[in-house]
Amino acid sequence: MINMDTKKRLVNLDLLKVVSMVMIVCLHYLGKGGVLDKATVNDSNYYVAWLFEILSVVGVNCFILCTGYLMKDNRFRLSKIIYLWLQIFAVNAVCMIISFALGMQKLTAMGVIKCFFPITSNAYWYMSAYFIFYLISPLLIAVANSLTVERLKMTVILLVLIFALVPWQWTKIDYGSHVVWFVVLFFVATYIRRADLFKRRARSYAGYYLLLSAVMLVITLIVATAGKKFALSEYIDVRGFNFILTLISSVMLFAAFKNLKIKKARAAGYITFLSSLTLGVYLIHFNRYIADWFWAKAIAPLDYFDKPYFVFHMIACVLAVFFVCAFLEYFRQLLFKLFNVPSLCEKLGNKIQSVFNKFCNSKFIEKM
Secondary structure (H helix, E strand, O other), X not given: OOOOOOOOOOHHHHXXXXXXXXXXXXXXXXXXXXXXXXXXXXXXXXXXXXXXXXHHOOHHHHHHHHHHHOOOOOOOOHHHHHHHHHHHHHHHHHHHHHHHHOOOOOOOHHHHHHHHOOOOOOOOHHHHHHHHHHHHHHHXXXXXXXXXXXXXXXXXHHHHHHHOOHHHHHXXXXXXXXXXXXXXXXXXXXXXXXXXXXXXXHHHHHHHHHHHHHHHHHHHHHHHHHHHHHOHHHOOOOXXXXXXXXXXXXXXXXXXXXXXOOOOHHHHHHHHHHHOOHHHHHHHHOOOOOHHHHHHHXXXXXXXXXXXOHHHHHHHHHHHHHHHHHHHHHHHHHHHHXXXXXXXXXXXXXXXXXXXXXXXOOHHHHHO
16 A cells, blocks of 8 residues: 555565455454354354454454555655545445435435545544554654664564553553554564564464464453453453454464465466455445444344354355455446546645645745
8 A cells, every 4th residue: 555566566465465354354244243242152153253253353463564564665645645535435425325225324414524534534443544654654664764673673672562462551542443553563564574584484474373363262262251250351352453462473474475475477466456456345345334234234144153054154255245345446446547536636646745845845934
């Protein structure tokens, strides 16, 4: 999403973005679908649901790590912000109309206003955090580039100590659903790139990721059985993006894909194409106007939770949602190109940035 090197793409990280988005869809199947709220240790599919939850919870972190790893300079482009806003607005507007047409929600003046301001109205927590992250990215890159590798390591250690050790969560960053966590992951990814960490074979780090997932599953079972008595859930939540084990597990999966070799050009082309659609998949399947109805009523995981084929239903639905949303996002991209939206965003962005630069260099500012 930021400063992608189009001449020499890291296709393995494109693949990780695709896998991460599939994981995020899985999280919403289990969460929005109500499975984890209903699941108890006595249910036959309790362990299956939590295993997939833990395997998938790293998806958000890995997606951000990919972005941070690819940020090498501070080429800020306002056109990216404008295009992204139009993309979110288009998805919001279509989903709002569908929701109104199906009688799921009433059309109100405030609802229409919020549709025009999806970032400030927090239509998607991720996009609201990302907008701020992108706006401050030149500063973050400048700070990271000014640090030696040793000082960058110390910075990462300090940030992880403050924001990833759950008992110290006086910082209140909503279990990682916050721009502050984006900043932490940016420095982690930058340090991995600058220090050239993780040089073993991909399967070694994949093994560590699976091992950590198993440990987190055991922790989940302990919290579920003894958590109420000892209030463990107040301090330990493997579903938190900034939980220390979740962070380490995310880094291990990132390291596995970082060292993955993709030699076939045709496969690389498909991966790159799918990667370009991942953000659209997120915006469509998690839209606030239809998400609750879509997951609870249309997909209805709870209707299959007590069935022996629950896991097959979950995998089939997650993949179907991903590819259908990817197709819809591709169609949206074609429409934007048809109406020359990317070019208009570029021109508008350059114009606004030019006016802003003139204002910053004006005598009025100098006199302040």
